[in-house]
Each structure stands twice: as C-alpha cells, then as structure tokens.
Amino acid sequence: MKRRNEVLVGLLTLSALLVVVLGxxxxxxxxxxxxxxxxxxxxxxxxxxxxxxVLLGGVTVGFVEAVDLREEGIVVSTLNITTNMGIxxxxxxxxxxxxxxxDRQVALRGTPSKVSWGKxxxxxxxxxxxGIDALVARMDTASARLADVVxxxxxxxxxxxxxxDLRKTLESMNALAGxxxxxxxxxxxxxxxxxxxxxxGASALDSTRIDSxxxxxxxxxxxxxxxxEDLRGTTARVNGxxxxxxxxxxxxxxxxxDPGLYNDxxxxxxxxxxxxxDFKTNPRKYIKFSVF
Amino acid sequence: MSAxxxxxxxxxxxxxxxxxxxxxxxxxxxxxxxxxxxxxxRAYFARETIRGVAEGxxxxxxxxxxxRSIGVDSVPLACLVAAFIGSVIALQTRYQLFxxxxxxxxxxxxxxxxxxxxxxxxxxxxxxxxxxARITAEIGTMRVTEQIDALETLAFDPVAYLVVxxxxxxxxxxxxxxxxxxxxxxxxxxxTASVATDVTSDQFREGLRLGFTYFQVVxxxxxxxxxxxxxxxxxxxxxxxTDAGAEGVGRATAKAVVIACVAILILDAITAVLxxxxxxx
Numbered sequence: 001m002k003r004r005n006e007v008l009v010g011l012l013t014l015s016a017l018l019v020v021v022l023g024x025x026x027x028x029x030x031x032x033x034x035x036x037x038x039x040x041x042x043x044x045x046x047x048x049x050x051x052x053x054v055l056l057g058g059v060t061v062g063f064v065e066a067v068d069l070r071e072e073g074i075v076v077s078t079l080n081i082t083t084n085m086g087i088x089x090x091x092x093x094x095x096x097x098x099x100x101x102x103d104r105q106v107a108l109r110g111t112p113s114k115v116s117w118g119k120x121x122x123x124x125x126x127x128x129x130x131g132i133d134a135l136v137a138r139m140d141t142a143s144a145r146l147a148d149v150v151x152x153x154x155x156x157x158x159x160x161x162x163x164x165d166l167r168k169t170l171e172s173m174n175a176l177a178g179x180x181x182x183x184x185x186x187x188x189x190x191x192x193x194x195x196x197x198x199x200x201g202a203s204a205l206d207s208t209r210i211d212s213x214x215x216x217x218x219x220x221x222x223x224x225x226x227x228x229e230d231l232r233g234t235t236a237r238v239n240g241x242x243x244x245x246x247x248x249x250x251x252x253x254x255x256x257x258d259p260g261l262y263n264d265x266x267x268x269x270x271x272x273x274x275x276x277x278d279f280k281t282n283p284r285k286y287i288k289f290s291v292f
Numbered sequence: 293m294s295a296x297x298x299x300x301x302x303x304x305x306x307x308x309x310x311x312x313x314x315x316x317x318x319x320x321x322x323x324x325x326x327x328x329x330x331x332x333x334r335a336y337f338a339r340e341t342i343r344g345v346a347e348g349x350x351x352x353x354x355x356x357x358x359x360r361s362i363g364v365d366s367v368p369l370a371c372l373v374a375a376f377i378g379s380v381i382a383l384q385t386r387y388q389l390f391x392x393x394x395x396x397x398x399x400x401x402x403x404x405x406x407x408x409x410x411x412x413x414x415x416x417x418x419x420x421x422x423x424x425a426r427i428t429a430e431i432g433t434m435r436v437t438e439q440i441d442a443l444e445t446l447a448f449d450p451v452a453y454l455v456v457x458x459x460x461x462x463x464x465x466x467x468x469x470x471x472x473x474x475x476x477x478x479x480x481x482x483x484t485a486s487v488a489t490d491v492t493s494d495q496f497r498e499g500l501r502l503g504f505t506y507f508q509v510v511x512x513x514x515x516x517x518x519x520x521x522x523x524x525x526x527x528x529x530x531x532x533x534t535d536a537g538a539e540g541v542g543r544a545t546a547k548a549v550v551i552a553c554v555a556i557l558i559l560d561a562i563t564a565v566l567x568x569x570x571x572x573x
Contacts, residue, residue: 006356009364012364016471020471023475028505051502051503053498063501
C-alpha cells in the first residue's frame with residue numbers, strides 16, 4: 001500500500017512536471033517544433049507584444065517570440081517562423097493593426113523570390129501602417145482644435161454679445177423682408193394693372209391702321225433714303241469745293257491759303273483802325289464844312 | 293501582577309455613567325481581542341509546526357499517504373471542475389465579445405483567466421471542502437478520542453506526526469493539481485471554443501500565445517503553493533484545537549472550511565496586488 005502511494009504520487013508529480021514544461025514551451029513557441037528565428041528592428045512606437053502573429057500573404061507563418069528594447073530608439077523583435085517555407089528576401093516587415101482595438105501584428109510584405117532569408121537574418125523594416133492609436137491621436141488633435149473653435153465661438157458669440165448682434169440683425173432682416181414683401185405686393189398690383197392696360201391697348205389696336213402706319217413708315221423710309229442719297233451727292237460736291245479751296249486755286253483758295261493776302265488785310269485793318277481813331281479825334285481834318 | 297492584570301479592568305475606575313457610555317465598545321473590543329488572539333494562537337501553532345518539520349523521522353513515513361490523499365485522490369475532482377470552468381470561460385468570452393474584436397481574444401482571455409486565477413483558485417476552494425474538511429475531521433476526532441494525548445504520552449510529537457505531513461502534502465500537491473487544472477481547463481476551453489463557437493482552432497492558439505510569459509505559470513504555481521499551505525495548516529489547526537465531542541468536531545470542520553476559503557481569497561488578493569504588475573508581458 002505504501003509503495004503504491006509512492007508510485008501514484010510520483011506519477012502524478014511527473015505528469016504535472018511534463019505538463020507544465022511541455023505546455024509552457026508549446027504555448028510560448030507555438031508548438032513543440034522549434035522553427036527558426038528572424039530579427040527585425042522596429043522603432044519604439046511599433047507597439048509589439050509577445051505572441052503577436054507574423055503573416056506572409058495573409059497567412060500566419062510565425063509569431064513574435066521576443067521583444068528587446070534598445071536605448072537607441074529601436075525594438076529588436078525576434079520572429080519565430082514556424083513554417084517550413086522560406087521567407088523571400090524581397091519582403092519587408094511591417095507592423096500593422098490587427099483588429100480595431102489597437103492590437104498589432106507583423107506583416108511580411110513583398111513579392112515572391114527564390115532567395116530566402118536565412119536563419120538569424122535581420123529583415124528590413126518597412127513603414128508602419130497607421131493603427132487605431134494613430135487615428136485616435138488624430139481624433140484627439142481634431143477634438144482639441146474643435147474645442148478651441150468652440151471656445152472662440154463661445155467668447156465671440158456669448159461673452160462678447162455676438163448672438164445678441166445676430167439676433168438684432170435677424171430682426172432687422174425680418175423687418176426689411178416685411179417691408180420688401182409689402183413693396184413687392186404693391187408693385188405686383190401695379191404690374192398686374194399695367195399688364196391689364198397693355199392687354200387692353202393691344203386689344204384696341206386696329207390692324208388696318210397698323211398696316212397704314214407701316215406703309216407710311218415705309219414711304220418715309222424711302223424718302224429718307226432718297227434724301228440721304230441727295231445729301232451724299234451734295235457732300236461730294238462740297239468735298240470737291242473744299243478740296244479745290246484747300247489746294248489754293250481760285251479766289252476762295254487764295255483767300256484761305258495766301259498768307260500775303262492775310263497780312264495785307266491785317267495791315268489794312270490796322271490802318272483803318274488808326275484812321276478811324278484819327279477821324280474821331282480830328283474830324284475837321286477830314287470834313288470841312290462851311291455855310292458861307 | 294499578572295492576576296491583577298486579568299481581573300483589573302481600567303474602566304472600573306470610572307464612575308457608573310462613563311462606564312455605561314463606553315459599554316457599547318465592549319463587544320467590539322472582545323471581537324478584536326478574539327481576532328488577535330486567534331492570530332496569535334495560529335502563530336504559536338505555526339511555530340510548533342516549523343519545529344516539527346525538523347523531526348523528519350516522525351512525519352516522513354506519513355507523507356506519501358497524505359500526498360496521495362490530498363493529491364492523487366483529488367485529481368478527478370480538480371480536473372472535472374477545471375474542465376467545466378475552462379469550457380464556460382471560453383463560451384462566455386466568445387459571447388460577450390462585440391463585433392470588431394478579433395476572435396483570437398477568446399484564447400487570450402481564456403488563458404489569462406484560467407492560468408492566473410481560476411485554476412489555482414477554484415482548485416483550492418474545492419479542495420478546501422474536500423481535503424480541508426477531511427484534515428480537520430481526522431485530527432479533531434483524534435483530539436476528542438484523546439489519541440493526540442496518547443501520542444504525547446508515547447513521546448511522539450503530535451504536531452510533527454499529524455500536522456507536518458499534511459501541511460507538506462498540501463504545499464506540494466496543490467501546485468501539482470493546479471498545473472493539471474490549468475492544462476485541463478485550457479484544453480477544455482480550446483475544444484469548446486473550436487467546436488461550439490465560430491472561433492477556429494488557429495485563432496484560439498494565436499490568442500493562447502499572445503503575451504505569454506513563463507512567469508504566468510510560475511505565478512499560478514506559486515498561488516497554488518500558498519493556497520495548499522493555507523488549507524492544510526488552517527484545517528489542521530482547527531482539528532487540533534477541537535472541543536470535546538462529536539458536535540465539536542463538526543463545528544470545527546465547518547469553521548475550518550470557512551476560514552480556509554476566506555484565507556484563500558485573502559491570499560489571492562495579496563498575490564494579485566504584489567505580483568500582478570510583473571505579469572505584464
């Protein structure tokens with residue numbers, strides 16, 4: 001009995017030890033096969049945790065086995081690749097959101113290649129995809145700006161009486177609109193009356209008289225055309241006379257164009273002025289009147 | 293001087309009116325006294341137990357018997373409870389998720405709840421009923437039938453003979469049972485999530501790996517170790533100080549189970565406060 005107790009206790013203890021060791025290894029390493037390790041250097045902001053999946057083409061090929069924080073602002077992440085397939089050398093590792101609640105995963109992005117990363121190689125890190133935290137940060141910024149705007153609006157509209165001004169403006173606009181409405185109503189009545197008068201006038205028009213008027217207008221137009229033609233001929237003749245005068249031929253041409261004649265006339269005028277003045281001063285010099 | 297202290301109460305120097313005014317404090321003072329005296333008695337008992345550990349030849353032959361009683365015989369019960377707990381956790385977790393959360397979270401939450409809390413705690417609470425009651429009843433019966441007095445007469449250290457092997461068995465077997473409960477609970481959760489919900493096996497495994505550190509297992513085992521010690525020690529004490537008669541044994545057994553359960557919960561809270569910050573991966 002005693003021996004049996006010892007055996008059973010030993011068996012139980014051994015089982016528990018196996019379970020705890022193998023179970024922990026299985027959970028931590030994603031299985032009892034070891035796989036191989038690749039390394040990636042991400043920035044601190046990557047937000048990786050142990051156990052997060054590593055995907056190639058959307059298929060899980062491994063998990064994050066370790067995350068080593070370095071002082072120079074990087075996190076050296078150890079990726080445990082559990083698949084037998086090689087990871088193409090063309091891929092880059094990118095940290096991307098997994099779900100909408102901030103969890104992350106490592107996506108290996110690139111094109112197929114016959115050359116693969118070897119065990120212990122360091123994969124190139126790509127540009128991280130913005131996760132929900134980035135969106136939240138942006139929302140925070142937007143929220144802060146919105147708060148500023150609201151604050152400004154409050155100051156302008158409430159504290160500084162903007163709403164009161166707006167209310168007064170609206171009241172003024174309402175009053176204006178009322179007046180405009182009255183004017184429009186009045187003008188509408190006038191317009192209606194005018195239209196009625198036009199309609200009435202239009203209905204009173206006699207087509208015969210209109211025809212006669214049109215004919216008169218046509219005759220007048222013809223007369224005006226003839227008059228225009230005569231004027232054109234007269235104008236041509238006048239133009240010819242003016243050209244002749246301008247060329248200096250004839251009496252008028254000479255009058256208009258001979259400066260000597262102009263000067264003679266000026267001198268003559270001057271002398272006449274002198275003579276007139278002299279005549280006014282000494283009339284007896286020119287008129288001798290005697291009765292006897 | 294000592295007799296004076298026991299008979300002379302400071303409040304007796306006061307006049308009748310202030311004494312009556314302070315009368316309402318008397319029950320609380322008695323309660324506090326009782327509480328502190330209980331702690332003190334258990335501390336003395338702990339000292340005796342530690343002293344008894346040195347007497348290996350007395351307790352060693354009994355150890356495997358109690359390890360089997362506490363550990364091996366409790367395996368079916370512990371596994372059954374763990375299986376149901378794991379299954380329920382997986383189901384509840386899945387159905388409480390709202391759209392948008394990746395389903396691998398079911399594996400993650402199941403692992404965290406089972407490993408860090410449920411497996412050690414529920415196993416300990418169940419064993420407090422099964423093992424603790426048994427320890428109290430055994431030792432209490434020995435007390436009321438004066439077998440303990442007989443052991444003392446035979447120059448046997450009753451604490452080394454009765455308490456130490458049970459305490460060591462509890463300390464050693466609870467972690468073992470907790471490990472099994474962890475494993476059974478996780479497998480049960482995995483199977484339930486994969487079969488009864490839309491969580492795939494791969495998703496559950498992905499969540500199972502997320503943020504896992506070996507310290508989580510250590511934490512679970514450490515808690516079970518403390519719980520095992522609490523159950524064995526407190527229940528052995530209650531049995532050891534049992535009043536005379538069958539009624540006393542029954543009362544002591546019930547009291548032991550209650551005290552053990554409360555102690556387990558207090559220890560659980562203390563370990564969480566002290567060690568939970570180190571669990572972050």
